[in-house]
Amino acid sequence: MAEADEVNNKQIILRDYVTGFPKESDMILSSTKIQLKVPEGSKSVLVKNLYLSCDPYLRGRMNRIPLRNIPSFTPGSPLQGFGVSKVIDSGHPDFKEGDLVWGLTGWEEFSLISVTDTMKIPNTLTKIKYTDVPLSYYTGLLGMAGLSAYAGIYEVCTPKKGDYVYISSAFGAVGQLIGQFAKLMGCYVVGSAGSNEKVNLLKNKFGYDEAFNYKEEPDLNEACTYFHRRFLNIIFLSNCRYFPEGIDVYFENVGGPMLDAVLLNMRIKGRIAVCGMISQYNLEKPDGVQNLFCLVSKRIRMEGFNVLDYYHVYPQFLELTHQYIKEGKIFYVEDTVEGLEKAPAALIGLFTGGNVGKQVVVVAHE
Amino acid sequence: MAEADEVNNKQIILRDYVTGFPKESDMILSSTKIQLKVPEGSKSVLVKNLYLSCDPYLRGRMNRIPLRNIPSFTPGSPLQGFGVSKVIDSGHPDFKEGDLVWGLTGWEEFSLISVTDTMKIPNTLTKIKYTDVPLSYYTGLLGMAGLSAYAGIYEVCTPKKGDYVYISSAFGAVGQLIGQFAKLMGCYVVGSAGSNEKVNLLKNKFGYDEAFNYKEEPDLNEACTYFHRRFLNIIFLSNCRYFPEGIDVYFENVGGPMLDAVLLNMRIKGRIAVCGMISQYNLEKPDGVQNLFCLVSKRIRMEGFNVLDYYHVYPQFLELTHQYIKEGKIFYVEDTVEGLEKAPAALIGLFTGGNVGKQVVVVAHE
Numbered sequence: 001m002a003e004a005d006e007v008n009n010k011q012i013i014l015r016d017y018v019t020g021f022p023k024e025s026d027m028i029l030s031s032t033k034i035q036l037k038v039p040e041g042s043k044s045v046l047v048k049n050l051y052l053s054c055d056p057y058l059r060g061r062m063n064r065i066p067l068r069n070i071p072s073f074t075p076g077s078p079l080q081g082f083g084v085s086k087v088i089d090s091g092h093p094d095f096k097e098g099d100l101v102w103g104l105t106g107w108e109e110f111s112l113i114s115v116t117d118t119m120k121i122p123n124t125l126t127k128i129k130y131t132d133v134p135l136s137y138y139t140g141l142l143g144m145a146g147l148s149a150y151a152g153i154y155e156v157c158t159p160k161k162g163d164y165v166y167i168s169s170a171f172g173a174v175g176q177l178i179g180q181f182a183k184l185m186g187c188y189v190v191g192s193a194g195s196n197e198k199v200n201l202l203k204n205k206f207g208y209d210e211a212f213n214y215k216e217e218p219d220l221n222e223a224c225t226y227f228h229r230r231f232l233n234i235i236f237l238s239n240c241r242y243f244p245e246g247i248d249v250y251f252e253n254v255g256g257p258m259l260d261a262v263l264l265n266m267r268i269k270g271r272i273a274v275c276g277m278i279s280q281y282n283l284e285k286p287d288g289v290q291n292l293f294c295l296v297s298k299r300i301r302m303e304g305f306n307v308l309d310y311y312h313v314y315p316q317f318l319e320l321t322h323q324y325i326k327e328g329k330i331f332y333v334e335d336t337v338e339g340l341e342k343a344p345a346a347l348i349g350l351f352t353g354g355n356v357g358k359q360v361v362v363v364a365h366e
Numbered sequence: 367m368a369e370a371d372e373v374n375n376k377q378i379i380l381r382d383y384v385t386g387f388p389k390e391s392d393m394i395l396s397s398t399k400i401q402l403k404v405p406e407g408s409k410s411v412l413v414k415n416l417y418l419s420c421d422p423y424l425r426g427r428m429n430r431i432p433l434r435n436i437p438s439f440t441p442g443s444p445l446q447g448f449g450v451s452k453v454i455d456s457g458h459p460d461f462k463e464g465d466l467v468w469g470l471t472g473w474e475e476f477s478l479i480s481v482t483d484t485m486k487i488p489n490t491l492t493k494i495k496y497t498d499v500p501l502s503y504y505t506g507l508l509g510m511a512g513l514s515a516y517a518g519i520y521e522v523c524t525p526k527k528g529d530y531v532y533i534s535s536a537f538g539a540v541g542q543l544i545g546q547f548a549k550l551m552g553c554y555v556v557g558s559a560g561s562n563e564k565v566n567l568l569k570n571k572f573g574y575d576e577a578f579n580y581k582e583e584p585d586l587n588e589a590c591t592y593f594h595r596r597f598l599n600i601i602f603l604s605n606c607r608y609f610p611e612g613i614d615v616y617f618e619n620v621g622g623p624m625l626d627a628v629l630l631n632m633r634i635k636g637r638i639a640v641c642g643m644i645s646q647y648n649l650e651k652p653d654g655v656q657n658l659f660c661l662v663s664k665r666i667r668m669e670g671f672n673v674l675d676y677y678h679v680y681p682q683f684l685e686l687t688h689q690y691i692k693e694g695k696i697f698y699v700e701d702t703v704e705g706l707e708k709a710p711a712a713l714i715g716l717f718t719g720g721n722v723g724k725q726v727v728v729v730a731h732e
Binding site for chain 1: 395433434435556621625633640642643646651652653654655656658660661662663664665666667668669670671672674
């Protein structure tokens with residue numbers, strides 16, 4: 001193999017397992033060498049990484065015991081996540097040099113990807129079908145975040161026209177899309193986010209009926225008009241200003257006190273799709289949720305789901321969403337940082353709400 | 367109307383709304399007069415009450431703000447609940463003197479029941495079909511408790527043969543039956559209860575595969591072998607001794623720390639049917655449940671239900687359960703007290719676990 005094929009490969013390495021709130025110093029920018037050729041006889045694919053996706057679930061993989069049933073990262077090795085890449089060399093018959101792909105890759109400039117990886121998350125790269133949209137969309141809108149929104153709304157929550165839908169973390173990678181899908185289904189949609197900038201975008205760009213900055217909601221214990229006043233101990237929605245009739249469908253992205261407040265305001269036979277609980281990922285001891293009796297008194301169904309169970313509906317999701325994008329019915333806001341070295345700060349920013357929209361790291365522009 | 371028709375009517379009156387743990391003195395034995403005739407022109411039914419059902423949900427009706435969406439009791443008026451009665455006089459064409467009925471009645475010797483009551487709970491009396499079983503069964507096994515078990519298992523949880531099923535408060539009015547239904551469906555069934563007497567009956571009379579006394583379980587934080595050790599803060603099932611493979615279906619009757627422990631031990635795609643949360647009814651501030659992230663990591667469906675939504679399946683439930691009783695496939699243990707004056711203590715006993723089986727108050731033997 002020619003000497004010229006070996007290049008430097010910058011990587012973001014996990015220093016050690018993390019407890020509590022992650023710090024930039026938990027991740028190290030490092031460099032190694034990599035041959036730009038797939039080893040002889042291997043069916044692997046060598047890719048150049050273009051865009052990497054920052055997702056809250058990655059925090060769970062930094063624990064010694066993973067938060068979900070996805071393996072923890074290995075200290076001393078690069079982080080992994082979903083990304084958009086270009087094939088440099090391939091030993092696999094389904095891929096050839098120059099192909100644009102999305103899937104699970106490393107937080108590094110070049111990755112050698114074993115397509116027969118036995119990890120439970122989708123272990124094959126997917127060839128990118130539509131290139132008439134920004135390629136970075138495949139880290140979010142047309143990737144796992146988008147599919148999460150689609151599965152959550154069409155397969156788990158199944159709102160009907162006229163339903164009252166509430167979305168927390170509504171400006172996040174998943175949240176943005178849920179509200180727009182729900183609006184297209186004829187629902188009344190309210191979202192919350194952590195800044196007035198996000199709130200304005202939700203209302204004015206995404207067409208949410210209402211949106212509010214949860215950080216600015218006063219403690220409104222006194223004002224709740226819905227039942228279960230005796231259980232009331234928290235804020236946010238508790239005056240029902242945004243939902244005088246209550247909530248039919250709640251798309252849960254944050255957990256903790258927000259969930260407690262929502263439970264009080266759910267309607268009879270409401271549905272809660274639990275996609276994530278970002279407020280809890282860095283806590284040593286999770287918040288206790290007190291209003292679960294509402295599940296009984298209001299016959300609520302609360303269901304956790306994982307996008308990986310819905311990978312089979314990706315093709316129909318892609319067709320629908322691509323069409324909506326082309327018709328200008330769906331918008332998507334990304335927050336991009338340039339350069340792999342900025343990835344650790346971008347990831348940590350998810351937990352402080354620093355990002356405005358889907359957080360993408362640009363490793364290279366093709 | 368003849369003077370002889372007026373008799374004394376002992377009643378159990380709610381003194382005032384209750385907060386915290388109920389006391390016997392929250393209920394008063396009182397007496398009034400009642401005409402043993404339905405008023406001229408009324409379509410009401412006058413019944414003599416035989417058996418009254420003590421149910422945990424009655425506690426919620428003692429609050430100023432009811433715990434469920436069933437109206438609170440009125441201070442100064444008798445409690446209400448399900449019971450078995452005999453028709454003394456009827457203005458309603460569907461009922462005649464001597465009929466045995468079950469349904470919502472007063473905690474008193476005689477009740478004048480308006481069959482067109484607009485309360486949301488079933489407002490019609492139901493004529494008793496089978497009298498070859500103890501009539502008191504219609505307060506529990508063949509009444510709302512039995513229908514709760516049937517709906518919970520056949521409509522909400524839908525366990526498959528071989529599923530691991532766990533039932534808390536397994537010796538309660540509902541719990542007894544759930545485990546027996548689940549066994550008849552071919553499940554592996556474990557129940558917990560609050561005394562060794564109950565545990566022995568679960569194993570030896572009801573055929574549970576395992577049962578344990580939750581009061582005797584040590585704190586086993588260290589011993590949990592299932593994932594989410596970082597979230598672990600409680601006891602009970604946490605060493606998985608009873609569920610080395612985890613729990614597919616949990617029938618929730620108690621809430622609080624038990625739910626937290628169960629969440630840690632649920633299997634992927636597990637189902638939790640939430641029937642009640644008896645441990646929480648007397649608390650000013652409910653316990654916080656910390657392990658809800660398990661809903662996401664294990665894609666769990668948790669669903670509250672109310673038997674009143676399943677009243678339409680009562681006929682098929684009755685046929686199945688009556689047949690099981692006649693075939694000796696289902697047993698039911700009742701704890702009876704004799705005399706209306708013992709009703710307050712019997713009701714309170716539900717919350718200390720004093721009863722062994724379904725708690726029934728015998729007001730009169732026909």
